[in-house]
Amino acid sequence: xxxxxxxxxxxxxxxxxxxxxxxxxxxxxxxxxxxxxxxxxxxxxxxxxxxxxxxxxxxxxxxxxxxxxxxxxxxxxxxxxxxxxxxxxxxxxxxxxxxxxxxxxxxxxxxxxxxxxxxxxxxxxxxxxxxxxxxxxxxxxxxxxxxxxxxxxxxxxxxxxxxxxxxxxxxxxxxxxxxxxxxxxxxxxxxxxxxxxxxxxxxxxxxxxxxxxxxxxxxxxxxxxxxxxxxxxxxxxxxxxxxxxxxxxxxxxxxxxxxxxxxxxxxxxxxxxxxxxxxxxxxxxxxxxxxxxxxxxxxxxxxxxxxxxxxxxxxxxxxxxxxxxxxxxxxxxxxxxxxxxxxxxxxxxxxxxxxxxxxxxxxxxxxxxxxxxxxxxxxxxxxxxxxxxxxxxxxxxxxxxxxxxxxxxx
Numbered sequence: 497x498x499x500x501x502x503x504x505x506x507x508x509x510x511x512x513x514x515x516x517x518x519x520x521x522x523x524x525x526x527x528x529x530x531x532x533x534x535x536x537x538x539x540x541x542x543x544x545x546x547x548x549x550x551x552x553x554x555x556x557x558x559x560x561x562x563x564x565x566x567x568x569x570x571x572x573x574x575x576x577x578x579x580x581x582x583x584x585x586x587x588x589x590x591x592x593x594x595x596x597x598x599x600x601x602x603x604x605x606x607x608x609x610x611x612x613x614x615x616x617x618x619x620x621x622x623x624x625x626x627x628x629x630x631x632x633x634x635x636x637x638x639x640x641x642x643x644x645x646x647x648x649x650x651x652x653x654x655x656x657x658x659x660x661x662x663x664x665x666x667x668x669x670x671x672x673x674x675x676x677x678x679x680x681x682x683x684x685x686x687x688x689x690x691x692x693x694x695x696x697x698x699x700x701x702x703x704x705x706x707x708x709x710x711x712x713x714x715x716x717x718x719x720x721x722x723x724x725x726x727x728x729x730x731x732x733x734x735x736x737x738x739x740x741x742x743x744x745x746x747x748x749x750x751x752x753x754x755x756x757x758x759x760x761x762x763x764x765x766x767x768x769x770x771x772x773x774x775x776x777x778x779x780x781x782x783x784x785x786x787x788x789x790x791x792x793x794x795x796x797x798x799x800x801x802x803x804x805x806x807x808x809x810x811x812x813x814x815x816x817x818x819x820x821x822x823x824x825x826x827x828x829x830x831x832x833x834x835x836x837x838x839x840x841x842x843x844x845x846x847x848x849x850x851x852x853x854x855x856x857x858x859x860x861x862x863x864x865x866x867x868x869x870x871x872x873x874x875x876x877x878x879x880x881x882x883x884x885x886x887x888x889x890x891x892x893x894x895x896x897x898x899x900x901x902x903x904x905x906x
Contacts, residue, residue, distance in 0.1 A: 498774050500599035501785035502903060505873030506535045506690050507768035510861040511705045513618030519701040520692060520765040521619035525554075525561045528692065529569025529615040532769040535690040536611065537575070540771055540783065544570075548607035550581035551598045553590025553614030554865035556623040557583060565615060588832060589893035590614050591768065591868025592901055596792040598772050599901075603789070608777040613769035614865035628731050631799070631894055642799040643741035647894065648723040648760065650802040651833035652753045653742050658839055662754040665834035666716040669759030669858045672831055676855025677709035684854050684881065688873045706762045706861040721753035722760065745800045759834040764861030768869035787876050790886065790902040791817035797896045803836050805898030806890045807843045813888065813900040821846065824902070825884035828871040830891030831856035853878060867891065872901065879905050 508531055511520030520528060529552070537544055552566025566581035586593040591614040598612035617623070631644035645653075655665065679685060680703075691702035727739040743749060778785055793816055795809035806829055814820060827850055829840045841851055854874060857867065868891055875887035890900035 497603045498605060498776070500602040500789040501773050501775060501778055501906070502787040502789070502876065503771040503773050503778065503783050503785055504536060504540050505768070505770045505876060506532050506539065506688050507866070507870050507873055508532060508692050508766050509689060509701045509704050510764040510766040510863060511701050513763035513765050513861070513863070515619045515621050518619050518765055519705055523692060523694070523700060525565060525615050525617045525620070526568045526572045527695070528617065528765065528767045529565060530573035531692050532613060532690060532767045533570055533573040533575065533611065536769045536771050537573070542609065542771065545576035545578050546609050547575065547579035547611055548609055549598070549601065550579060550611045551594040552581060552583045553586070553594040553868065554583050554616060555585050555587050555590055556616070556620070557585060558623060559620060561617060561620065561623070569615065586897065586899060587894035588830065588862070588864050589868060589891055589897060589899040590865040591870065592872070592889060592891060592899040593868070595770055595869060595872055596899055596901055599789040599792065602772055602774050608774045610772050611769055612772060613767065613869045615767035616863040616865040617765045618763045618863060619765050628729065630731065643744040644799050644802065644895070645741040646723065646726055646738040647802060648755055648833065649727045649738045649742065649751070651755050651835050652723055652751050653746070653749060654801055654803060654839065655754050655835040656749060656752045658835070660835050660838050664838055665754050665759045666713060668834040668838050669716055670711060670713055672852065672855045672858040673708055673711040675853060676707050676859035679854035680704060680707065684878065687877045704860055706764050707859045711758065716758040719756040719758050722756045724753045727751065742800060755833050755835070759858060761830070761832050761857035762861035764863050766861070766863035766866045766870065768866045768873060770869055770872060785906050786880070787903045787905050790904045793900045795898050795900070797898070799896035802894060802896050803832060803892040804839070805896055806836065806840050806892050809890050809898035809900040810844060810888060813902055817902050819902065824886050824888045825850065826853060826875050826878055826887045827851045828875045828887065828889040830862065830867055830871065831858045832862065832892050834858060836892050868899070872903065876903060
């Protein structure tokens, strides 16, 4: 198989994902996607007519995010019409999956130049429709077989089962803010960050909008848990609740609610794009590779607990690569909730100094369809800054899934 080379990555800043309040909330998602696609072409000098495909992640493909967002973003960016595109949904894992699929097509010899990435406007009103969010879409047969709860309630259930305390998750949330503040102050994100402009040319956003560097442990400890009321919200006239869905599988579990806004991922808008090429194309067109894709994996786990697949996904991708934990210099595990990263570190016995070194989604936010691509760019930038070799990126996804990828500098 041919190598899949990473030529360059870029991303927008993450804007607060509240309609009318975040700096990006008035931008059309196609225009936000076009921002990174245009920047990627400008930075690398590629002929967009050569782009074989664009693989784009977006979880809520409704309203302004519907209609193959990747294709529409490319057209809006001024790409040649021959640059095709597809938009996919693996929930939170979409941004890793887009890169994995792009890399796979190059490694298989089917394509030579592919762009991967994603976009999510969390500020978009009605992005999940009205009423309570049900992963099973109201399929009662599926619900009986695999009850799926609210992700926040799942996070608290896992923390209870693992003996991870409120202090543990608050400490991780605080560390995320500290590391993000340090990274921003020292320009660790500048290499990949591209500003977003409005249609009239005025600047919309050129910096991370979500972080709260003033966060303290005392402040976090004063916040009330976010999910007790949600856990017992009546989902139908039969009295179904999110708590009850978990209790169908774990009837003796007495959930201790420990997550809140300060130790859960931030709701933000954002987009990212990554250019991949075959060695032959890169050589023929003078493109210098920054990294290569070493291995990729997908893993499913309990849909009821939903958030536990990153650990088995990591073990699977390491096995595919013929590597061990010690062969990985930096890890990025998405901080969907603090318990996800905390359990990941504990289960794999990782050195905390190698994990989410520039903070994570608790401090910076989680634009669902874009986050995985953002994290791949973040770990590549940091490998270069520290002159290290390999990074591993993974994240939990709804339905009890996790994609994973290992990249290596070249």
